[in-house]
Amino acid sequence: MxxxxxxxxxxxxxxxxxxxxxxxxxxxxxxxxxxxxxxxxxxxxxxxxxxxxxxxHSVSFAYERQIAVEDDDGTVRHLHPDFYYPQTETVHEDFALNADGTSPFADYALHAEKKRQAYRRKEIDFFETSSPGQ
Structure with missing residues (x-):
């Protein structure tokens, strides 16, 4: 495949x-x-x-592993990052964002920013890549 x-x-x-x-x-x-x-x-x-x-490359990962995060108002919600690397406890998001931060999908850029904020708030080690027009 x-x-x-x-x-x-x-x-x-x-x-x-x-x-x-x-x-x-x-x-x-x-x-x-x-x-x-x-x-x-x-x-x-x-x-x-x-x-x-x-x-x-024999990198251990989980796809869309569920992570509980708390919003600013204390509400708990669950995120499903694209990739999770258990050996380093790192989250990897591959966002469908163009170089200018826009997306071909409605409200996607806002959704991506909310995910970033949630990871920072919970102090989750994460990085992102982008793939325009997935």
Whole structure:
């Protein structure tokens, strides 16, 4: 599974953009169908690349491991960071953000900032990468 995989293979689409749109639509509907080498089903092609790279380099990780965080008002909510590295207790978010901080998805940039704040508030070691237009 080195290459992108979904219910309908990429070769059935007229253009790569059509395939990416299909994958994106599937994800919005809760149908994550992108496989990876370690056997983890991920939500984006970029996450697949990261999972495959981690697996190929023997890096231990958990995908979307649940973490409880407290908001400013004391409300507890659960985040699911893209990758969690248990050996260093580090969180890795791969945000679908453009270089200017915008996203093709509605309210996504605000959601990303709230996650950053929650990690800082709980003093969780984290880093982020970005993948425009996942």
């Amino acid at each position: 080195v290459h992108p995989k979904a219910d309908i293979p990429v070769e059935f689409f007229d253009a790569q953009a059509d395939y990416r749109r299909y994958v994106s639509d599937s994800l919005r509907k809760g149908k994550a169908t992108i496989g990876s080498l370690p056997g983890v089903i991920v939500k984006s092609l970029q996450e697949q690349k990261i999972a495959n790279w981690l697996w190929q």
